[in-house]
Amino acid sequence: MEILDILIVGGGPIGLNCVLEAQKNDLNYMVIEKGTIVNSLYNYPLHMRFFSTAEKLEIDGIPFISTAPKPGRQEALEYYQGIARQKNINIRLYEKVLNLIKNKDLFEIETSKSKYLAKNVVISTGFYDIPNLMNIPGENLPKVKHYYKEPYPYTRQKVVVVGSSNSAVDAALETYRKGAEVTMLIRHSEISKSVKYWVKPDIENRITEGSITAHFNAELLEIKENSVVFKDKNNQIKEIENDFVLAMTGYLPDFDLLRNSGIELQGECLNPVYNPETMETNILGLYLAGVVCGGKDTHLWFIENSRIHAEMIMRNILAKIPL
Incomplete structure (x- = not known):
């Protein structure tokens, strides 16, 4: 079985940003997404408009062109799915992660369709799929x-x-x-x-x-x-x-996935434990990116302020690779 450098769980904007960083650094990666590309955005209300302006939703410096001051759902879908097509990202769609455990130096990932091995895992699953x-x-x-x-x-x-x-x-x-x-x-x-x-x-x-x-x-x-x-x-x-x-009572991250993978959750908001300088959790090689980092406090992180997570994660992973 092929051993991936990185397996990314979640094909949302921040997951895609992790992909672009992995591609730039010639790392062998795969994305597992249980729905379509940027599935959470697809499930937003049809006429929803973002609070952020277009340039603050950009990833990897790729221009997000919008005719309105605040982009809407359809423009965002075109932007992020267009990047996925242009960059020919390696993604498995409509595939759900069922089990994620670390065995010695490798992660064993079981999904609804297959099994994978990876040296590192990034969980970037957002929060929109589980109603509160x-x-x-x-x-x-x-x-x-x-x-x-x-x-x-x-x-x-x-x-x-x-x-x-x-x-x-x-x-x-x-x-x-x-x-x-x-x-x-x-x-x-x-x-x-x-x-x-x-x-x-x-x-x-x-x-x-x-x-x-x-x-x-x-x-x-x-x-x-x-x-x-x-x-x-x-x-x-x-x-x-x-x-x-x-x-409209809000939504929650997939806490079962976090717990079952060994990530510690703290306090009433079930904040996952991670190093804010590297985004690495208490499990070495297992990282968090995006909204999932906030636990129940889903207003803490969003696209605009979590785009930096991808670069932080890749920098830490590259630092561990022997010269």
């Missing part, structure tokens, strides 16, 4: 959606949006403008301060004028076939009619 569940009765009903794609299915429907972050605000505004009756249930006392600055006044004005109903300091308790039950800011239990619940 509310763990309440009725959450498994078909009317509950943890991913929001577009507003058209919710026209003339009674929609409850749970959350107050960017995804929740976008879902609330878009469905309202396509004719939905929107109620937001928000655990905090205000709309999240992290909401995009050009969107935040819009949602606040819609709430103030009563176009969108918002219950602050509220908690969703139960989801029924035709209603939802929640506790309001006065601790009163209320029930309202409902057709769909958009649970």
Whole structure:
């Protein structure tokens, strides 16, 4: 069996950046991706726009040309998938890593389709594939959606949006403008301060004028076939009619993969242990890159500020190779 210099788990923007660094240094690599190239971006809402400008989403200095001040989902897909085609990257798509262990000096990787051996492994799996569940009765009903794609299915429907972050605000505004009756249930006392600055006044004005109903300091308790039950800011239990619940409660990294590979997780946020100068974890030769480094704090790392991880990792790997 071929022994790879590096196996990269995850074909998102940061995984691709690791690929480009590996190619420049003539390292033998492979990428394992359980979906399509930049799968998380593919699953974003159709009309999503990034907070970052185009140049801050670039990898390896390859220009990202956008006609808008803030690139959208489709432009990002064209950019990153175009790089993958142009650079002819060695990637296995729709293949999931099932087991990753270190045996002496080599990593043994078992996937849904094959087995691999590698001297080093980079986990760059992001966080978008595992919803942060509310763990309440009725959450498994078909009317509950943890991913929001577009507003058209919710026209003339009674929609409850749970959350107050960017995804929740976008879902609330878009469905309202396509004719939905929107109620937001928000655990905090205000709309999240992290909401995009050009969107935040819009949602606040819609709430103030009563176009969108918002219950602050509220908690969703139960989801029924035709209603939802929640506790309001006065601790009163209320029930309202409902057709769909958009649970924009965030997402989590694949903690099982991290644990099973031997990476230590610390604190309430399950922060993985790694060296911030090399991105190497407590397992020698096993590295982290991108959003996965933040544990449950998924707002800590994003494309713009984690592009540097690829160069840090490759520099450390190259330093270990005998001259």
